Amino acid sequence: MTVHNVFVITKNTFKETIRDRILYGLVAFGALFILLDLFLAKLSLGDMVMIKSFGLAGVYLIGTIITVFLGASIIYREVEKRTLYFVLSKPASYGDVILGKFFGLYGAAILTVLLMAAVYLGVVLYQGGGFDARGFVAILYQLLEAGFFVALLTFLSAISTPLTSTIAAALILFSGHFMSTAVENVKRIGGFTKTFIDAAYYLLPNLEKFNVRNVVVHHVPLSLEPFILSAAYAAFYAAVLLYFAYAFLKRKEL
Amino acid sequence: MASAAIKKIIIIPIFAAVVASQYAYDRSKLEALQIQFPAPLQLIRVFDLGLHSAAASLLWIETIVQLPFFQRGTEPFFNNFRTINDLDPKFSFPYAFTVLVLPTSRAYPDKIAAAIEIGKRGIAEADPDWRIPFYLAAVHLLELKDHENAVKYFDIASQTVGAPHYIKRFSSTFVLAKTFREQTREFWRAVYENAEDEQIKDRAGAYLERLEIFDLLDKASGAYFERFGSYPKTPQDLVGAGIISEVPQDPFGFELVFNDAGDLSVQ
Amino acid sequence: MIEIKDLKKMYGRRAVVDGVSLVIEKNKVFGFLGQNGAGKTTAMKMMVGLLRPDAGSVSIAGRSVLESETREIIGFMPEAPYFYERLTGFEFLKFCGDLFPRHRKKTGAEYEALLKKVGIFEAKDAPIRNYSKGMKQRLGFAQSLVNDPEYVFLDEPLDGLDPIGRREIKEIIKLLKQEGRTIFLNSHILYDTEELCDEVGVIHKGKLLYAGSVKDFCSGKPLEDQFIATVEAHNK
Numbered sequence: 001m002t003v004h005n006v007f008v009i010t011k012n013t014f015k016e017t018i019r020d021r022i023l024y025g026l027v028a029f030g031a032l033f034i035l036l037d038l039f040l041a042k043l044s045l046g047d048m049v050m051i052k053s054f055g056l057a058g059v060y061l062i063g064t065i066i067t068v069f070l071g072a073s074i075i076y077r078e079v080e081k082r083t084l085y086f087v088l089s090k091p092a093s094y095g096d097v098i099l100g101k102f103f104g105l106y107g108a109a110i111l112t113v114l115l116m117a118a119v120y121l122g123v124v125l126y127q128g129g130g131f132d133a134r135g136f137v138a139i140l141y142q143l144l145e146a147g148f149f150v151a152l153l154t155f156l157s158a159i160s161t162p163l164t165s166t167i168a169a170a171l172i173l174f175s176g177h178f179m180s181t182a183v184e185n186v187k188r189i190g191g192f193t194k195t196f197i198d199a200a201y202y203l204l205p206n207l208e209k210f211n212v213r214n215v216v217v218h219h220v221p222l223s224l225e226p227f228i229l230s231a232a233y234a235a236f237y238a239a240v241l242l243y244f245a246y247a248f249l250k251r252k253e254l
Numbered sequence: 255m256a257s258a259a260i261k262k263i264i265i266i267p268i269f270a271a272v273v274a275s276q277y278a279y280d281r282s283k284l285e286a287l288q289i290q291f292p293a294p295l296q297l298i299r300v301f302d303l304g305l306h307s308a309a310a311s312l313l314w315i316e317t318i319v320q321l322p323f324f325q326r327g328t329e330p331f332f333n334n335f336r337t338i339n340d341l342d343p344k345f346s347f348p349y350a351f352t353v354l355v356l357p358t359s360r361a362y363p364d365k366i367a368a369a370i371e372i373g374k375r376g377i378a379e380a381d382p383d384w385r386i387p388f389y390l391a392a393v394h395l396l397e398l399k400d401h402e403n404a405v406k407y408f409d410i411a412s413q414t415v416g417a418p419h420y421i422k423r424f425s426s427t428f429v430l431a432k433t434f435r436e437q438t439r440e441f442w443r444a445v446y447e448n449a450e451d452e453q454i455k456d457r458a459g460a461y462l463e464r465l466e467i468f469d470l471l472d473k474a475s476g477a478y479f480e481r482f483g484s485y486p487k488t489p490q491d492l493v494g495a496g497i498i499s500e501v502p503q504d505p506f507g508f509e510l511v512f513n514d515a516g517d518l519s520v521q
Numbered sequence: 522m523i524e525i526k527d528l529k530k531m532y533g534r535r536a537v538v539d540g541v542s543l544v545i546e547k548n549k550v551f552g553f554l555g556q557n558g559a560g561k562t563t564a565m566k567m568m569v570g571l572l573r574p575d576a577g578s579v580s581i582a583g584r585s586v587l588e589s590e591t592r593e594i595i596g597f598m599p600e601a602p603y604f605y606e607r608l609t610g611f612e613f614l615k616f617c618g619d620l621f622p623r624h625r626k627k628t629g630a631e632y633e634a635l636l637k638k639v640g641i642f643e644a645k646d647a648p649i650r651n652y653s654k655g656m657k658q659r660l661g662f663a664q665s666l667v668n669d670p671e672y673v674f675l676d677e678p679l680d681g682l683d684p685i686g687r688r689e690i691k692e693i694i695k696l697l698k699q700e701g702r703t704i705f706l707n708s709h710i711l712y713d714t715e716e717l718c719d720e721v722g723v724i725h726k727g728k729l730l731y732a733g734s735v736k737d738f739c740s741g742k743p744l745e746d747q748f749i750a751t752v753e754a755h756n757k
Contacts, residue, residue: 004622005622008616008620012616016607020607040315043315044314045347045351045452046450049311049346049381050311050314050347054312056305057308060303061303081603082602082603083603083604083605085566085571085599085602086604086664088570088571089571089595090617090621091589091592091593091621091622091623093589173303174300174301177302177303177304178300181300208304211304214304214305214306217307218307218345219381219415220344253532254566
């Protein structure tokens with residue numbers, strides 16, 4: 001594995017991804033969805049908490065949909081269409097492919113989220129909320145989650161079809177946000193159920209680590225330490241997923 | 255060629271039929287088919303992908319329209335309100351709006367006590383929001399004539415982070431107003447001149463209009479006493495005596511009556 | 522030289538390549554002949570490092586093909602290639618060229634010259650999704666030459682080409698041989714194999730039935746007749 005080849009594949013993947021016309025449609029839809037915030041601003045009588053809540057929710061939902069859409073077939077397509085033949089017959093390794101695909105797709109996901117973030121920040125500015133620095137911090141956390149999701153999709157697409165990958169990603173999206181609540185709820189029940197839920201909590205991804213949306217819209221202070229811990233969590237979990245993606249891909253008969 | 259043209263334009267009547275069937279459905283008011291689905295908190299927490307603040311805001315938009323008439327009854331409103339508080343305890347706007355609007359409801363007898371309880375909870379739990387203590391002070395002042403608590407909450411409002419400068423000024427000049435009506439007028443004038451949202455501005459305007467009517471009827475009642483030696487029982491008596499040309503309409507739709515001492519009140 | 526020793530690949534319980542051994546000297550054009558499903562493509566994939574053999578080995582210029590350094594000196598064209606459809610022909614070629622860290626970086630003009638050589642220069646800036654089958658075949662051929670390889674592996678290189686295209690590609694293959702490269706190609710078009718190749722190997726149901734010079738194999742008869750006779754003799 002070489003940094004050079006990872007960079008070449010990253011660049012190629014990024015270029016290929018951002019030329020997908022369906023992506024343009026999704027980003028445009030995302031921008032419209034966030035602009036809908038202007039209409040919701042009227043319904044909310046200009047309450048800034050509601051405007052920011054809806055706006056950040058829009059950036060998150062559309063950003064996640066786009067990430068899943070881009071990533072669900074990222075490796076599967078390479079194997080099915082045999083474009084991997086061109087790469088692996090040259091001095092590039094499976095590791096180069098996995099990392100290059102990951103970084104290329106992650107770059108495209110970051111670009112789309114930042115585009116929608118710009119629309120969101122514009123809406124808040126227009127509504128008289130000034131530059132929403134705290135909202136931008138929430139979006140930075142979202143980018144950490146996007147990194148995790150891209151790694152997850154790289155792994156899923158190495159082992160299954162796009163449809164299965166999408167369904168699995170959706171289930172993990174829900175469980176990832178629900179797990180914290182489940183852990184609190186089973187404390188009262190105890191026993192095997194509690195043990196099972198606790199184990200699931202640590203094994204399955206916990207996406208609430210990347211969720212500060214509810215905090216940034218209120219006057220709750222933010223600090224750097226949670227961001228660093230969340231970034232470390234995302235990096236380690238992504239590393240595990242990418243390693244498994246590499247292992248599965250290497251075992252595939254091309 | 256004719257059939258190709260027909261194929262192109264046939265879509266228009268088909269789409270017109272879609273619109274017509276929707277219109278017919280709405281006109282026939284088939285509401286029996288619609289069931290109000292109460293939003294259990296745990297269900298929202300499972301499916302909202304951690305977007306509790308946005309879910310609370312969305313639920314609030316649906317709930318806010320029930321004030322002050324409670325078209326679906328009071329229980330759904332208060333259930334939703336509790337769910338909103340549980341989803342996003344720091345969300346202050348529902349507290350503020352409810353404290354402002356609930357006291358004008360005719361559909362809920364315990365409105366004042368409920369408004370005060372909600373206001374106190376909002377101050378304790380929600381984001382620091384000057385509107386909650388401000389409107390709570392208004393309830394104490396206008397509904398309970400409780401000057402002491404009104405001053406206390408006006409003071410809290412003026413000390414709250416983000417309170418506009420006119421609130422701070424109002425809080426200090428409020429105690430100098432001579433009569434209760436003057437205090438009330440000062441309060442609503444401050445709200446009317448400085449509120450940014452239209453609903454609140456309209457409400458303040460309505461209160462100011464009512465106070466104008468009170469002033470007019472007080473003056474007219476005084477003139478009636480001078481002529482007849484007793485006070486009128488209703489504003490209609492003033493019309494009959496030729497003192498005023500017509501009974502002014504209360505902006506909130508309430509009936510205005512005089513007591514034996516000639517004081518005007520809302521029925 | 523290419524050395525293949527007892528190469529074996531199983532899919533389930535079926536031996537797709539069964540103990541193939543070959544030595545191909547430098548600067549030879551070697552043609553692998555076989556019916557569909559005989560094991561030609563699987564064998565070639567093992568030769569270029571895309572598949573791990575279940576037994577045996579492949580070495581090129583004395584080094585295992587599984588080492589990435591070995592792949593610096595080979596070029597591979599897959600059968601009926603698929604591409605990254607949203608890239609242009611030029612971008613794709615450059616992407617392939619950039620994957621050789623040790624090879625001298627080609628200039629834009631050199632990539633264009635390569636595209637000219639295979640006859641798709643005019644479409645260099647068009648997205649590959651707009652290419653015809655023949656153009657894609659030519660592009661696949663071009664990317665196999667992007668690193669000036671000493672050893673070129675071509676899987677059905679003339680598939681999908683019109684008569685003029687086939688002639689052009691055959692001329693390039695002859696030119697490559699003149700330049701001293703070693704070419705290993707799979708084909709089921711016997712006429713082209715007879716024209717291009719110095720040596721042939723006949724593979725049938727994973728087994729190598731013959732490997733040697735074309736002249737000796739044909740012995741004055743048409744290659745097609747000899748091929749059919751060899752396969753039928755094995756089936757008996």
